[in-house]
Amino acid sequence: MKKYLPLAILALLAIIPFLDLSSYVMHILVLVVMWSVIGMAWNILGGYTGQVSFGHAAFFGFGAYTAGILYQNLGISAWWGIPACVVVLTALSLVIGYICLRLRGAYFALATLALGEICRVTAENLVGFTQGNMGIMIRERTWVDKTWYFYVILLIAAITYIIIKMVMESKLGYYFVAIREDQDAAESLGIDTTLYKTISLCLSGVLTGIAGAFYMNYMGYIDPSIVFPLYDLSIVTVMVVMVGGAATYWGPIVGAVIMVFLAEEIRSLPYIGAAHQTIFGIILIFIIMFLPNGIVGDFRKLLRPFKAKKGASS
Amino acid sequence: MAQLELFLQTLISGFLLGGLYALIALGMALIMGVMRVINLAHGDFMMIAMYIAYWLFTFFGLDPYLSVFVAAPALFLFGLAIQKYLLTPVMKVESILPHNQVILTVGLAMIFSNLATVLFTGNYRSTPVSYASSSWYLTDYWQNSPIELSLSMPWTFSFVIAVMITIALWMFLTKTDTGKSIRATAQDFDAALLMGVNVNWVRMVTFGIGLVLVAAAGCLFIPIYYLYPALGKQFTNVGFVITVIGGMGSTEGAIIGGLILGIFESMTATYIGMGWAPVGRFSIFVVALIFIPGGVASLLRRKRLGK
Numbered sequence: 001m002k003k004y005l006p007l008a009i010l011a012l013l014a015i016i017p018f019l020d021l022s023s024y025v026m027h028i029l030v031l032v033v034m035w036s037v038i039g040m041a042w043n044i045l046g047g048y049t050g051q052v053s054f055g056h057a058a059f060f061g062f063g064a065y066t067a068g069i070l071y072q073n074l075g076i077s078a079w080w081g082i083p084a085c086v087v088v089l090t091a092l093s094l095v096i097g098y099i100c101l102r103l104r105g106a107y108f109a110l111a112t113l114a115l116g117e118i119c120r121v122t123a124e125n126l127v128g129f130t131q132g133n134m135g136i137m138i139r140e141r142t143w144v145d146k147t148w149y150f151y152v153i154l155l156i157a158a159i160t161y162i163i164i165k166m167v168m169e170s171k172l173g174y175y176f177v178a179i180r181e182d183q184d185a186a187e188s189l190g191i192d193t194t195l196y197k198t199i200s201l202c203l204s205g206v207l208t209g210i211a212g213a214f215y216m217n218y219m220g221y222i223d224p225s226i227v228f229p230l231y232d233l234s235i236v237t238v239m240v241v242m243v244g245g246a247a248t249y250w251g252p253i254v255g256a257v258i259m260v261f262l263a264e265e266i267r268s269l270p271y272i273g274a275a276h277q278t279i280f281g282i283i284l285i286f287i288i289m290f291l292p293n294g295i296v297g298d299f300r301k302l303l304r305p306f307k308a309k310k311g312a313s314s
Numbered sequence: 315m316a317q318l319e320l321f322l323q324t325l326i327s328g329f330l331l332g333g334l335y336a337l338i339a340l341g342m343a344l345i346m347g348v349m350r351v352i353n354l355a356h357g358d359f360m361m362i363a364m365y366i367a368y369w370l371f372t373f374f375g376l377d378p379y380l381s382v383f384v385a386a387p388a389l390f391l392f393g394l395a396i397q398k399y400l401l402t403p404v405m406k407v408e409s410i411l412p413h414n415q416v417i418l419t420v421g422l423a424m425i426f427s428n429l430a431t432v433l434f435t436g437n438y439r440s441t442p443v444s445y446a447s448s449s450w451y452l453t454d455y456w457q458n459s460p461i462e463l464s465l466s467m468p469w470t471f472s473f474v475i476a477v478m479i480t481i482a483l484w485m486f487l488t489k490t491d492t493g494k495s496i497r498a499t500a501q502d503f504d505a506a507l508l509m510g511v512n513v514n515w516v517r518m519v520t521f522g523i524g525l526v527l528v529a530a531a532g533c534l535f536i537p538i539y540y541l542y543p544a545l546g547k548q549f550t551n552v553g554f555v556i557t558v559i560g561g562m563g564s565t566e567g568a569i570i571g572g573l574i575l576g577i578f579e580s581m582t583a584t585y586i587g588m589g590w591a592p593v594g595r596f597s598i599f600v601v602a603l604i605f606i607p608g609g610v611a612s613l614l615r616r617k618r619l620g621k
Contacts, residue, residue, distance in 0.1 A: 052413050054420070099600055102607065106352050106413050107562070110554050111603060113354075117551060118596040125589045230547065231424050238417065246409075277428035284421035285400065292409030 039252025041207035047246035050180025055112030061227035063212025068136035081213035089209035120228035135223030245294025332576020339556035341527035347500035347563030357549030363532030393525035430543035472534035561611025
């Protein structure tokens with residue numbers, strides 16, 4: 001039964017466009033699926049390999065700009081950005097990995113944070129190449145309807161899920177977890193930690209970049225402050241995974257559902273809407289203090305009060 | 315001659331900026347050394363201090379330099395509370411993800427900068443003090459000087475006060491009992507615990523002092539800079555870049571790193587362009603990570619050992 005659960009959910013999601021939902025609801029669903037791709041990608045590096053990154057906006061933005069620049073400067077469809085991303089993001093991940101992976105723990109997090117900011121400032125200043133703060137706009141959209149976008153991102157999400165499942169059930173996955181649990185012990189057992197951390201970073205970077213390239217195609221407009229922000233992207237990515245549960249298959253997906261709906265709800269409230277980052281910050285602190293392994297990871301802990309009540313009544 | 319003049323002027327302003335940067339980084343390095351936590355809300359605490367100074371100036375006409383005496387104690391108490399009620403409890407929480415405390419400080423940073431935007435709007439503010447644009451000129455003192463250099467008055471005041479605070483901190487760390495406990499905890503946590511140092515208290519005090527330093531930096535910055543809610547992030551970046559250049563948790567390293575960064579940033583701004591200054595900041599960060607991962611502190615140590 002459990003084996004078929006992902007398939008069942010995928011099938012369920014695939015028939016959603018036939019329900020004739022409003023364009024706004026479809027937009028939110030597309031965002032949910034996109035954020036779960038980003039969350040799953042972050043989870044490879046942060047959750048399984050234990051290298052917490054505060055700079056995933058760099059990968060996302062690079063992906064988006066790869067697609068955007070192909071369209072703007074070469075005049076070909078921005079969809080080519082998705083295959084192009086694989087090459088560009090692998091190269092970027094290798095560079096970032098070379099610089100950052102020699103650092104451990106919190107320093108790695110800091111270095112990625114700095115690289116994310118470097119990417120933003122560079123994109124703002126290289127006006128000739130990236131159009132700077134003017135941003136890149138796709139003048140002719142592929143589809144007006146959101147249905148096909150939904151299917152595209154659903155396909156990306158399904159592939160991401162399968163890749164993660166396959167990787168984590170192979171030797172590679174065990175290496176990742178070994179590195180997270182104790183890097184020195186892993187090294188002493190003959191695991192080339194730098195190599196495997198780099199592999200993990202590349203996987204994570206490429207998948208995030210693909211989500212970025214999709215975003216470019218879907219939204220049709222990007223500028224440095226949309227695709228490279230620290231709080232609204234890098235930190236929200238960490239939150240998606242933390243709310244759902246790090247190092248779980250379903251965590252990022254649950255986290256994405258909660259965070260996207262929450263973000264949309266809070267932003268649409270009058271007065272409080274402007275303070276959405278404050279509310280996110282409070283949620284983040286709450287999660288760290290009381291549910292450090294997220295909703296999926298601490299599911300039993302969440303159920304405990306209900307179970308105790310049941311026991312008392314019976 | 316004009317080239318030389320420009321170069322020297324850039325050097326001077328870089329040096330003055332570096333002194334202030336060093337003050338920000340000192341607080342961060344202190345917290346880092348004792349708690350092994352990078353306080354990513356550091357710049358936002360500075361932003362809070364700057365708002366305190368700003369409102370004191372606007373409502374009571376208090377000179378920004380004097381508001382140090384209000385902002386610093388306020389942030390000290392704030393720091394004690396944050397350490398006691400947020401950071402210490404999180405230390406005990408078991409989770410898969412490491413660095414919970416760092417992520418917590420990110421959460422705090424988000425809250426502060428966003429609340430400041432909501433409460434005070436995103437407008438740029440400054441304190442128009444009477445001496446804001448006065449400066450000393452070299453030609454006033456040396457009539458026939460071949461080059462003309464100027465020294466801005468508020469920048470110099472800020473720099474001198476920063477140096478004084480640094481000296482006071484150094485006295486505190488080397489001469490007092492609490493200071494010695496802080497250094498002992500930074501050197502070896504377990505040994506300090508065994509020697510009877512109340513480690514939790516030391517942590518609280520350290521966090522408080524870190525915030526006092528950054529509050530002072532904020533009050534010194536406001537006469538020469540402008541204030542807006544998102545300013546925190548920029549100075550947090552400055553802080554941790556210096557901490558890495560200087561060597562993690564080293565106070566001497568933080569001072570030298572601050573000066574290096576200040577001068578480097580001034581140079582990038584003058585010779586490449588204002589917008590590129592942050593890129594310069596981060597590229598020096600990356601270069602430091604690759605070539606001197608231990609920071610300036612490791613170079614100093616090597617020299618002291620005579621290798």
